[in-house]
Amino acid sequence: MLVPSLMDGLLLGFVYGIAAMGLSLIWGVMDVINLAHGPIIALGMFGIYLGFTGLGLNPYLMLILVIGGGLLLGVLIYWVAVHRVINAPHLSTLLATFAVNMIIIGIATAIFTTSPRNVDFNLGGFPVGPITLPWTRILAALASVLVTALLYLFLYQTRPGKAIRAVSDNRAAAELMGIPTSWILALAFGLGTMLAAISGGLISTFFPFTILAGSSYELKSFVICVLGGLGNPLGALIGGLLLGALEGIIPAFMETSWVPVLEFVLFVLILLVRPQGLLGSKT
Amino acid sequence: MALLEVQGISSSYGEVQILWDASLELERGRLTALVGSNGAGKTTLLRTVMGLLKASQGSIRFDGRDVTHVSPHGKAAEGIVLVPEGRQLFPSMSVYENLEMGAFTKRARGNFQANLGRVYDMLPRLKERAGQRAGTLSGGEQQMLAVGRGLMAQPEILMFDELSLGLAPFLVLNLFEVLQRLKEEGLTMLLVEQNVQMALAVSEYGYVLAEGRVELEGPSRELARNEHVREAYLGI
Ligand SMILES: Nc1ncnc2c1ncn2[C@@H]1O[C@H](COP(=O)(O)OP(=O)(O)OP(=O)(O)O)[C@@H](O)[C@H]1O
Ligand SMILES: [Mg+2]
Numbered sequence: 001m002l003v004p005s006l007m008d009g010l011l012l013g014f015v016y017g018i019a020a021m022g023l024s025l026i027w028g029v030m031d032v033i034n035l036a037h038g039p040i041i042a043l044g045m046f047g048i049y050l051g052f053t054g055l056g057l058n059p060y061l062m063l064i065l066v067i068g069g070g071l072l073l074g075v076l077i078y079w080v081a082v083h084r085v086i087n088a089p090h091l092s093t094l095l096a097t098f099a100v101n102m103i104i105i106g107i108a109t110a111i112f113t114t115s116p117r118n119v120d121f122n123l124g125g126f127p128v129g130p131i132t133l134p135w136t137r138i139l140a141a142l143a144s145v146l147v148t149a150l151l152y153l154f155l156y157q158t159r160p161g162k163a164i165r166a167v168s169d170n171r172a173a174a175e176l177m178g179i180p181t182s183w184i185l186a187l188a189f190g191l192g193t194m195l196a197a198i199s200g201g202l203i204s205t206f207f208p209f210t211i212l213a214g215s216s217y218e219l220k221s222f223v224i225c226v227l228g229g230l231g232n233p234l235g236a237l238i239g240g241l242l243l244g245a246l247e248g249i250i251p252a253f254m255e256t257s258w259v260p261v262l263e264f265v266l267f268v269l270i271l272l273v274r275p276q277g278l279l280g281s282k283t
Numbered sequence: 284m285a286l287l288e289v290q291g292i293s294s295s296y297g298e299v300q301i302l303w304d305a306s307l308e309l310e311r312g313r314l315t316a317l318v319g320s321n322g323a324g325k326t327t328l329l330r331t332v333m334g335l336l337k338a339s340q341g342s343i344r345f346d347g348r349d350v351t352h353v354s355p356h357g358k359a360a361e362g363i364v365l366v367p368e369g370r371q372l373f374p375s376m377s378v379y380e381n382l383e384m385g386a387f388t389k390r391a392r393g394n395f396q397a398n399l400g401r402v403y404d405m406l407p408r409l410k411e412r413a414g415q416r417a418g419t420l421s422g423g424e425q426q427m428l429a430v431g432r433g434l435m436a437q438p439e440i441l442m443f444d445e446l447s448l449g450l451a452p453f454l455v456l457n458l459f460e461v462l463q464r465l466k467e468e469g470l471t472m473l474l475v476e477q478n479v480q481m482a483l484a485v486s487e488y489g490y491v492l493a494e495g496r497v498e499l500e501g502p503s504r505e506l507a508r509n510e511h512v513r514e515a516y517l518g519i
Pocket of ligand 1: 319320324326477
């Protein structure tokens with residue numbers, strides 16, 4: 001009973017990991033906590049849902065559109081809501097992204113209502129010894145690993161990727177070296193929201209959801225960032241795995257409804273004892 | 284016509300005006316010095332010239348064109364490059380990556396290999412340390428990297444803010460040799476220094492900034508003989 005549930009949790013953990021990576025990337029590059037993270041995860045879910053039920057598109061094909069849409073949406077959010085307040089105190093950027101959060105939820109609720117949806121898509125299972133893992137989860141985990149690897153390649157091997165790291169290190173110096181830092185911030189914001197949208201899209205292939213479902217994943221992303229240390233993409237993936245494992249183990253000992261409670265107890269404990277994150281380095 | 288003409292610029296931090304109607308010209312191929320005591324506004328002047336700080340008045344012309352409202356990255360793209368005070372490296376990136384970022388602009392990108400060779404030749408330490416994270420370099424090495432990164436930008440005008448600050452004498456000498464070589468190559472430079480004696484010794488023309496205003500200007504040799512300068516800045 002424990003082993004299949006743990007395996008399920010771990011596979012899910014990869015997907016949580018890239019959601020958290022999106023939050024962590026934006027924080028790491030521009031010190032902004034993106035409170036529109038949850039609704040964007042939900043938009044990723046609805047992207048897949050609309051493609052699948054409306055157009056009959058394969059979810060993984062539709063994911064390509066979600067990736068592009070998530071990137072563009074993030075760039076747009078940056079220019080419309082974040083850019084103006086990027087140098088203002090944290091409260092301003094929190095309010096700005098919270099406003100975006102409310103706008104997305106408001107519009108999407110008007111269009112989709114809050115009734116539950118699901119992507120009725122099944123690829124069967126993959127037997128591993130005595131247990132069977134659903135293919136949708138295996139593919140979601142593999143996609144998450146691939147996305148992480150591509151993100152690293154982008155950040156460490158390409159010019160725009162290196163520019164993101166330079167801007168994150170020292171924005172003024174990057175500007176002096178001829179790097180158009182505002183566009184680089186917009187790009188980083190776009191990548192962060194893209195990761196959120198991808199995670200939502202992948203989750204929609206095995207869990208039902210509503211337009212409000214993003215908020216619980218947003219909270220998980222915060223817990224993971226605290227586990228893995230904010231601003232550290234690989235830490236986010238590892239934090240995701242830890243959280244996934246926890247979610248796999250807890251139901252073996254108590255009611256599933258205790259999962260979020262324990263997650264937040266953990267969250268507060270880590271903040272109290274090791275505010276730089278379980279895996280984060282002291283700075 | 285001077286390559287860079289700064290005409291009566293003023294600028295402030297919030298409500299506090301720091302720079303008052305400052306003018307200066309950088310002649311093509313000349314090494315110009317800007318000196319003044321701590322807090323005189325030298326860094327503020329450079330930040331205003333680059334556009335990191337908004338000029339509330341005055342104009343900046345580069346090669347005859349008005350660039351007053353061009354963004355800092357736009358200025359870098361034109362070849363106006365600042366090696367900022369306090370190095371301002373990209374600490375989590377390697378020495379090589381810092382040099383790569385120096386060559387970010389289109390004008391610099393095409394000459395990357397040639398410029399890299401030149402920088403490694405002038406500052407061989409950087410070649411040895413190419414793979415090391417910039418944040419773990421010694422202070423002197425960091426300053427070399429800041430200079431190297433500026434050179435990678437293929438500058439038309441290279442401005443240094445406190446080149447020698449906090450460096451051991453032999454390192455200062457080393458960097459001034461680099462300066463000498465760049466001068467021979469005909470690069471237009473502005474040297475901002477607290478080491479007034481050294482600055483006036485290597486430069487051809489100088490400006491003295493005090494309390495945000497240009498107090499004196501003239502050929503460096505004359506400034507070095509000036510009573511006031513000798514008393515106030517050279518302690519003689
Ligand atoms: N970010 C800032 N906000 C407010 N005031 C500032 C700021 N930066 C500098 N100042 C003030 O502006 C004045 C000029 O500072 P600036 O750094 O330009 O002097 P400087 O000539 O470069 O001095 P130093 O030789 O010490 O580098 C100082 O009085 C300083 O306190
Ligand atoms: Mg200064």
